[in-house]
Amino acid sequence: DTEVTQTPKHLVMGMTNKKSLKCEQHMGHRAMYWYKQKAKKPPELMFVYSYEKLSINESVPSRFSPECPNSSLLNLHLHALQPEDSALYLCASSQVLGRQRDQPQHFGDGTRLSIL
């Protein structure tokens, strides 16, 4: 079992809906990440938070809005998504951003998102 918990596991939403994905870790990690993964493709980095502050935004459309309310939680707010946004959304965490020595990223199981 992974130590990074993501909810919900599956989400189906219409293009006008507003929903949120949630991610939680209790490993004391201070860096948290959102990735998007299409079938048979590698994960693509979307956002990185370091010490609850947005550190990296990989030019993600504004219909995706991340939030880090505290060091254990990471949310991804969704609004007016497009069908091409259907994918597996992965959350990951690591001890500290930029210092990968002995600090690999730990991934959650993901939320499988379908946009109708």
Place this chain on the structure above:
Amino acid sequence: AQSVSQHNHHVILSEAASLELGCNYSYGGTVNLFWYVQYPGQHLQLLLKYFSGDPLVKGIKGFEAEFIKSKFSFNLRKPSVQWSDTAEYFCAVTSSNTGKLIFGQGTTLQVKP
């Protein structure tokens, strides 16, 4: 810009066969190298990592990888695969500066019983 290239997109092996998956990266500075595995319907799991020291790295489940700096390669090996090794394998690299994890395109390994 950093990039990772995995040569084999789809590999089919019989049980007990030996495995080698190729991975090459492009980056001139200090890199950290990883192999992740994603079993069907499961999360990405770390198989092994290289930061420095002995270029032959041993990971979980009998996997190992060899870092060859002159070839910018980090190939994954296993002497004898099992049906349970059927999964998607991703090579990844981070720079020591940004910590961003850059993945290769992945290799689908199918092991026939």
